[in-house]
Amino acid sequence: MRFDMKIRKRKKAVIRKMILIAACCPLLLLIGFAILIVSAKIAGPMDIPVTRPAIFYDNSGQVIGKWDTDNRHWIDIEKMAPSIKLATLAIEDRRFFRHHGFDFRRVVQSALVDMRSLSKAQGASTITMQYAKNLFLTNDKTWMRKVSEVFYTMRLEMNESKKDILEGYLNTIYYGHGAYGAEAAAQIYFNRHANDLSLAQSSMLAGIPNGPSLYSPLIHYDMAKKRQRIVLDTMVKSGFLTRKRADIAYHAPLNLVHQKQGAGSSAEKAPYFQDAVRRELTERLHISRKMLASGGLKVYTTLDMDTQTSAEYWLKHTIPDQSKIQTALVALDPKNGGVVAMIGGRDYQESPYNRAISARRSPGSAFKPFLYYAALRNGFTPSTRLKSEPTAFAFDDGRSSYRPNNFGGYYADKPITMAQALALSDNVFAVKTHLAIGMNQLVSAARRAGISSPLAPIPSLALGSKPVSVLELARGYATFANQGGRIQPALITKVTDRRGHLLYEWKPEKKQVLNRQASFVLSQMMTGIFDRRLNGYTHVTGGPVADVLTHKIAAKTGSTATDSWMAGFTPDLVTAVWVGYDRNVTINASPDSGYAKTIWSHVMESALSGTPKNHFKPPKGVVQVSIDPKSGLRAGKGCEGRPTYFIKGTEPSAYCGEPKKKQPVGKKKQKSLLDRLFHWWR
Structure with a gap:
């Protein structure tokens, strides 16, 4: 009996404590809320951040672009059509003018709906809360961010008029396709000003911020129309419209601008390069997007606008407009790794995918220099002779065989030198060399030179069967240009804040990874692709563009059924060019296969204009x-x-x-x- 009494007393004590805690929770919440109110009042008006996107500069200090290439046009609220204001208020916060930043009735309704649907289907954020988040906060879903949101919402409501808050919200909300604010959205979707929007257009725009990619009428028209109907119905419920006007607006023509517009502009300088810079800033330098968007940073880059302009010119004037073939180019300074030009495709507006960095394609014979470097380190010389003839090679202890073919089915049917084999791009000679020195030697040489993509010690690797990126190949060739010194490609030289304080400074590093003498001998062998004295059973591969060049340049062509390459260097400049189709479509032998050579030769000659004809200096040995x-x-x-x-x-x-x-x-x-x-x- 006593034991039962003790248990009952303990239960009662636990219940009393739980009741006390439950009673204290609202009190604690009220106290916390009161503290936030007092803090917000004491803190006073906020400095509404002015958008100061990071500015990008080329290597001569000229402005080439900025972090935020999106469309932003701040206009007074009086210059917006009444319909866009009413539609936004109806769908986002119909009691905006009746609350003080928090709509508690909407919070309760949202919670009840969520409980019935067992999901978070309803939102309870007011316009003021959304504006505060857009200005000062990230999208992190943490308690601290929620508390900060409440605090900033209070400060806005205490110190800004409702008109100013609504104006700010309508000028900063994201409408998709790079458009921030009603004015930019009106121009993107309808090619008109926000003041000229019809009710149909306003109700369409008001529904987009809830899911810019989902409700864009340029991408998902049917979904956008369903959302427009919800906006119009909400306007009717809010007393802003009659049902008849809502129905007329729903069926009214929108006059959409059917050309999709991206963040980049066709007039933007080096758009693929700038995209790569934005990626470097966030992923490698770990600078926050908020700081880049509004911190007034200055970003100094390695871009040389003369080389970039030349590359864009020769691309445009080499490949016909009607052709669907794509291209990519990287030019860099081998002494430090600075990228001086970059093209990731023929039209950034049409396809912002950067093929210079992100795409990997088989380099074909452009991979052979890594093989012949390894051969020079394993007993071969430029005069080493092997027979060029159709050959079936046994490997894997005789369990497998490989039969490479020379381009066009031509063979010398007699011994040729390694120097001539490289100039003529003889495949049989390359595979014989690969197997003779051991297939791991090529893998090792390519790795040390800077090729990081997956490689395998297989016979076809001698002919460039494993895909690499354009930037990778340029880096590998830069190692030869540096007589064995490997660099790390770079895009950014310096970042400063708006007061000039240094946030980042580039410190180029070069690591000696290959033999100086062998690297130099290889580079001189590579000049042979333009020397007609090496013509034999076929012509040197650089012959078609040899007359364009006035400088001594080391280079190599490469081709597969779907890819055409040209890459080469001097001690001052490396350029690699790829041409092909995105989906591995077979390229035409003519004229597609000649585009890479033409673009490469003209870009190199233009960039080297005014410099000495031969900058190669032999090392000792x-x-x-x-x-x-x-x-x-x-x-x-x-x-x-x-x-x-x-x-x-x-x-x-x-x-x-x-x-x-x-x-x-x-x-x-x-x-x-x-x-x-x-x-x-x-």
């Missing part, structure tokens, strides 16, 4: 020898000589035209390393 292109031997009497660089000690000693020394009777000729390596093929 390399020698220049006059070589007969056909035999790979030193040029002797009756042989045409071509200057060729070698790592010191690997240059040939024999001369072409000399009689072969007879092998003494009874002695076998010692097989060379390459003879032994290829013995198993025969």
Whole structure:
């Protein structure tokens, strides 16, 4: 009995405590609310932030754009059509002029609806609350943000008139397609001013902010019409309209502007580059969007407008307007990695997708320089000769075979030098080299040079079968241009706040990852694609644009069934160009395959105008020898000589035209390393 009494007493004590806590909660809430009211009153009027988007500058200090390219046009509320004000009030906050920032009746109604539907279907935010959030807060769903929202709402209501709050709201709310505010939205959707909006147009606009992408009449017309009907019905319930006028407005023509307009403008300078800068600011430098939108920051970039303008000009004048083919280009300074030009597609308005950074395509023979660098580090020289003929290669311990083809089905059917194989883009020579040195050697060389996309030690990797980005390939070539020094591509040199205080400063870094001598010898081999002295069973691949160039440039072409590439460099500039279709459509042999070469050659020549014709300087440990292109031997009497660089000690000693020394009777000729390596093929 006593035990039962104790249990009852404990239960009563717990119940009393729960009742006391329940009674205190409203009291505590009231006290907290009172504290917020007093704090808001003491804090006084707020400085409504003026929009100061970050300004972007090129490498000469000229303005090229800003963080916020959206349409914002602040206008007085008197210059807005009455219908847009009434429609907004009806759908967003019909008791706006009767509450003091918080509509408690709407909160209760919203809660009841949510409980019945077991979802958060109803919102209870007033116009003042939404305006406060737009001005000062993020979209974080935390208790602290909610408290801050209440605090800022109180300050607005205490210190601003209802007219000013409504004006501010109607000038800052987002209507989709880059339009902030009723004036910008009226121009985007209807090509007219907010003062000239009809009731039909106003009721359509008022429904969009609830879901700008869902209710855009330019994208989802049917959904937008359903939302317009809800707005008009709410206006009728609010006493702003008669049912007859609402029905007439619903069926009235909207006169929509059917051309979709994005955030970027066709007149915007280097739009793909600027998009990449915006991404760098938020993702790498971790600068908040709020600070970038209104903090008055200055962002100094690596962009060279002369090079960018030249690239855009040659793209436009090379590819016909009616063609659906796409292109991408990256030009950078190899000494520090600064990107001086970037094109991510033919028309930013039509497609803002940046193919220079985000797309990955097979580079074809443009990948061979990484292979031949590895070969130079594994016993090959520019004079090494291998036979160019149709060949089936066995690999994976004989369990698999691979049969590459030369372009057009042409073969020398005799030995050619590595220098000539690179100039003619001989595929059989490349695969023989790849297998001879070990397939992991190419993977390792490409990785060290800066290729980060997935690679695999397979025979076809020698022919660029694994996709890379245009920026990646440019970075890899920059490593050769730097004689083995790898850089990190950069877009931004400095960021300052509006008072000039430094927030970020670029510090270029270069890491020596490849052998200097081998990198230089490779770069000089790559100049051979323009040298007709290396013509053989076919022509050098750079021949069609060789006459455009007046500077000494190292380069390589690349092609697959769906991609055309041209990439090359001097010690001062690297440029990589890709041309192809977005969905891997087969490109035409002519003229599609020639676009990349034309764009690349003209951009390089324009950018290098006024600079010395040859900026390549050989490092210590390399020698220049006059070589007969056909035999790979030193040029002797009756042989045409071509200057060729070698790592010191690997240059040939024999001369072409000399009689072969007879092998003494009874002695076998010692097989060379390459003879032994290829013995198993025969």
